[in-house]
Each structure stands twice: as C-alpha cells, then as structure tokens.
Amino acid sequence: MRDKIVAGNWKMNLNFEDAIQLATNINAWVADNHPIAQVIIAPSSIYLQTLLEGVDEQYVKIASQDIAAHEKGAYTGDVSAEQLDSIGLDFAIIGHSERREYQFETDEIIAAKLKQAFKYQISPIFCVGEKLEERESEKHFEVVKSQIVNALKSQKAEDLSRLIIAYEPVWAIGTGKTASPEQAQEIHAFIRKVLNDEFGTDVANNTSILYGGSVNAQNANQIFAQPDIDGGLVGGASLKYEDFTQIISACK
Numbered sequence: 001m002r003d004k005i006v007a008g009n010w011k012m013n014l015n016f017e018d019a020i021q022l023a024t025n026i027n028a029w030v031a032d033n034h035p036i037a038q039v040i041i042a043p044s045s046i047y048l049q050t051l052l053e054g055v056d057e058q059y060v061k062i063a064s065q066d067i068a069a070h071e072k073g074a075y076t077g078d079v080s081a082e083q084l085d086s087i088g089l090d091f092a093i094i095g096h097s098e099r100r101e102y103q104f105e106t107d108e109i110i111a112a113k114l115k116q117a118f119k120y121q122i123s124p125i126f127c128v129g130e131k132l133e134e135r136e137s138e139k140h141f142e143v144v145k146s147q148i149v150n151a152l153k154s155q156k157a158e159d160l161s162r163l164i165i166a167y168e169p170v171w172a173i174g175t176g177k178t179a180s181p182e183q184a185q186e187i188h189a190f191i192r193k194v195l196n197d198e199f200g201t202d203v204a205n206n207t208s209i210l211y212g213g214s215v216n217a218q219n220a221n222q223i224f225a226q227p228d229i230d231g232g233l234v235g236g237a238s239l240k241y242e243d244f245t246q247i248i249s250a251c252k
C-alpha cells in the first residue's frame with residue numbers, strides 16, 4: 001500500500017514569524033481533522049530545526065528543500081544529509097526543476113544527492129518533469145523516463161523502498177496552468193510502468209507519485225481522484241492556510 005501525501009514546498013517565502021504561525025496552524029488543523037494524507041511541509045533550511053520542534057511529527061512532517069551532493073567538508077553554503085539527519089529530519093525534496101534550472105543540477109548531481117539521502121535514512125521527494133518545449137514536441141515520456149533512470153539506476157535496490165516521486169511539469173509550476181487530470185494520470189501511469197520495468201513490481205506498487213504544478217483548492221479533487229496520483233507537491237497554495245488545508249482534505 002502506498003501512502004497518500006500532500007507536501008507544501010514553501011520555496012524561498014515567509015519570514016520566521018509567519019513560518020512558525022503557518023506551521024502551527026497546519027499542525028492544529030491536522031490534529032483536529034485527521035486527514036488521510038500524510039502532511040509534509042518544506043520550509044527554508046534556516047527554519048527546519050525550529051519547525052521540527054514546533055510541530056508534532058505524528059501530524060506534520062518537515063522536509064528540507066534540498067540536500068548536499070557531498071558527504072561533508074569544504075562546500076560553503078551546503079547542508080549535508082548527515083547534518084539534516086542529526087536534527088531529526090526524515091524528508092527532503094531533491095531535484096526540483098528550479099534547482100535544475102537555476103543551480104544547474106544535472107541527473108548526475110541529483111543521483112549523488114539521492115545517495116546521500118538514502119545513506120542517512122532520509123526519504124527523498126524526487127522531482128521529475130518536462131519543460132514546455134519538450135511537451136510540445138511530445139518528448140515528455142522520454143524526458144521523464146531518462147530523469148528517473150539516470151538518477152535511480154545507481155541506487156541500492158533496498159533504498160528504493162523510501163522513494164517518493166513528484167511529477168511536476170515545468171510549464172505548470174507557478175503559471176496557473178495545470179496538467180489536466182487525464183494528462184497527469186497518463187504520465188503518472190507511465191512513471192509507474194517505468195518503475196516496474198526498471199526496478200521491479202514492489203517499487204512500482206509502493207512508490208507514492210505526487211503531482212505538482214499549480215495545484216489549488218479548486219482543482220485538487222479532480223487531480224487526486226486519478227488512480228496513479230497519490231497526492232500533491234504544492235507550491236503557492238501551500239502558503240495559504242485555507243487553501244492548503246482544503247487541498248489536504250481533497251486527498252482521499
């Protein structure tokens with residue numbers, strides 16, 4: 001059985017006070033409403049420890065937005081998997097398209113980051129997704145397959161039990177343009193087939209595959225109703241308490 005998950009990627013938003021307030025409110029809402037979905041929030045790294053201590057982990061899990069590709073040493077500005085593990089962190093977003101684009105992360109770098117996460121028992125929310133021109137030239141299946149195979153082929157088979165995938169078409173991120181539920185289902189089913197063909201039935205059946213890209217309180221129901229969509233990775237709408245809690249409720 002795979003977990004239903006709704007994760008909020010706060011990206012580089014919210015000051016300290018607002019971050020604590022929002023996390024506290026979400027924690028209280030989950031405690032009162034007992035949603036089916038596991039709720040995860042990913043704040044900027046400077047808030048991770050405070051939020052880990054400020055929420056109850058039975059209700060809300062905390063994720064980092066990235067992880068270093070190296071184990072330790074002279075990598076100014078990076079935060080390692082070992083350091084994140086040492087403060088009690090269990091989840092990390094890895095390979096987000098904004099990092100692929102602005103920080104020039106390649107599949108090779110992402111594979112190294114996944115390896116670090118697995119080494120320290122951190123579950124990666126591993127992001128894949130095609131750009132607009134790749135979708136328009138119908139290369140999206142090929143692109144997503146190569147992102148998955150390149151990043152996962154060198155991982156240990158037993159580590160893949162921790163894997164969470166987020167399919168986020170780049171053209172749908174922050175644009176207000178979502179993939180239709182049918183488009184999203186089609187590629188989620190394809191991702192599950194790739195997992196099955198390359199890594200076996202257990203990985204295919206047990207990996208939660210989240211959809212991300214302009215998920216909001218209006219479209220979440222239809223997206224989450226698709227059989228191969230196990231929840232969402234939400235950006236903008238996760239910064240608003242009302243919207244985010246409605247999105248969590250939509251994940252059944």
Ligand SMILES: O=C(CO)COP(=O)(O)O
Pocket residue numbers: 009096168172173174175176212213214215233234235236237
């Ligand atoms: O990038 C995303 C989540 O990681 C999606 O962002 P939006 O929900 O703002 O489109």
